[in-house]
Amino acid sequence: MEYTRLGDSGLQVSRIILGCMSFGVPDRGAHEWTLTEEQSRPFLEKALEAGVTTFDTADVYSDGTSEEIVGRALGDLARREEVVIATKVNGRMRPGPNGAGLSRAHVMDSIDASLRRLGTDHVDLYQIHRWDPETPIAETMEALHDVVKAGKARYIGASSMWAWQFAKAQSTADLGGWTRFVSMQDQYSLVQREEEREMHPLCLDQGIGVIPWSPLARGKLTRDWDATTARTETDRFGQTLYKQQEEGDRRVAAAVARVAEARGVSRAQVALAWVRQQEAVSAPIVGATKMQHLDDAVASVDLWLDDEELDALESPYVTRENEGF
Numbered sequence: 001m002e003y004t005r006l007g008d009s010g011l012q013v014s015r016i017i018l019g020c021m022s023f024g025v026p027d028r029g030a031h032e033w034t035l036t037e038e039q040s041r042p043f044l045e046k047a048l049e050a051g052v053t054t055f056d057t058a059d060v061y062s063d064g065t066s067e068e069i070v071g072r073a074l075g076d077l078a079r080r081e082e083v084v085i086a087t088k089v090n091g092r093m094r095p096g097p098n099g100a101g102l103s104r105a106h107v108m109d110s111i112d113a114s115l116r117r118l119g120t121d122h123v124d125l126y127q128i129h130r131w132d133p134e135t136p137i138a139e140t141m142e143a144l145h146d147v148v149k150a151g152k153a154r155y156i157g158a159s160s161m162w163a164w165q166f167a168k169a170q171s172t173a174d175l176g177g178w179t180r181f182v183s184m185q186d187q188y189s190l191v192q193r194e195e196e197r198e199m200h201p202l203c204l205d206q207g208i209g210v211i212p213w214s215p216l217a218r219g220k221l222t223r224d225w226d227a228t229t230a231r232t233e234t235d236r237f238g239q240t241l242y243k244q245q246e247e248g249d250r251r252v253a254a255a256v257a258r259v260a261e262a263r264g265v266s267r268a269q270v271a272l273a274w275v276r277q278q279e280a281v282s283a284p285i286v287g288a289t290k291m292q293h294l295d296d297a298v299a300s301v302d303l304w305l306d307d308e309e310l311d312a313l314e315s316p317y318v319t320r321e322n323e324g325f
Contacts, residue, residue: 001051008207024062060091071118145178157183248318
């Protein structure tokens with residue numbers, strides 16, 4: 001495993017981040033395809049053995065049970081100072097006022113609840129899961145700053161939003177003398193490259209680490225385009241993605257297959273290697289529901305694509321609107 005700093009911050013992360021949305025009680029929340037705690041633990045153990053040190057979850061994943069499973073496993077299998085735990089805030093965790101969003105009230109309630117579920121006194125990276133148009137960004141940034149100053153989070157990060165919103169958040173932090181975001185978790189893969197237009201140049205200019213979600217396009221780049229899985233049949237959010245340029249996406253997926261066959265490696269390794277080689281990217285976030293998923297993710301760190309392969313993978317891309325915000 002390789003390690004890198006998260007943008008210009010001092011925080012070091014593994015070059016593969018294990019996405020933990022796959023772990024959670026299946027009948028809690030909207031992820032019916034998740035693995036139970038008994039099924040999840042071997043993945044977390046194997047990831048640690050492979051040198052993965054960074055784990056990304058969220059309070060809203062399986063109604064908090066993802067955080068519980070991850071917290072218990074890492075508490076048993078690793079020393080706290082050896083792992084980087086990232087979680088998120090914004091999603092609705094209870095009905096009624098202040099049960100969702102990025103108000104000071106919800107942020108303060110949510111960090112304490114996440115720490116209880118994770119069984120730790122701090123998270124290493126606390127991320128806003130999406131932009132909250134109903135809360136002034138100054139209120140959110142000051143609240144996040146107070147979370148950091150209270151020792152409950154070491155760093156803060158953001159997730160999918162427009163580049164102007166991210167710039168506004170950073171500027172607001174600077175004006176208030178508050179903690180800045182060190183990372184951007186956005187959707188980025190060979191079939192969704194729109195972040196290259198504004199967000200990634202902004203991140204490069206500002207020293208922000210990019211940790212993409214869905215670097216394998218919900219697995220579509222790892223198999224024949226029309227193939228289905230238990231997740232594709234039940235992932236309601238995933239079913240809203242990759243509808244705009246399907247013919248172009250099929251050509252991209254076919255290019256991944258050709259490069260993988262020529263190299264004698266899996267399609268997943270090729271698609272992840274491409275993401276990892278992009279200048280703005282610190283580390284892709286990779287979920288796993290089969291051990292082969294984890295094996296491919298770890299193996300991709302040692303795969304370097306040459307200019308001819310990069311061109312073959314990139315040339316079929318068709319521009320699209322951004323999605324997933």
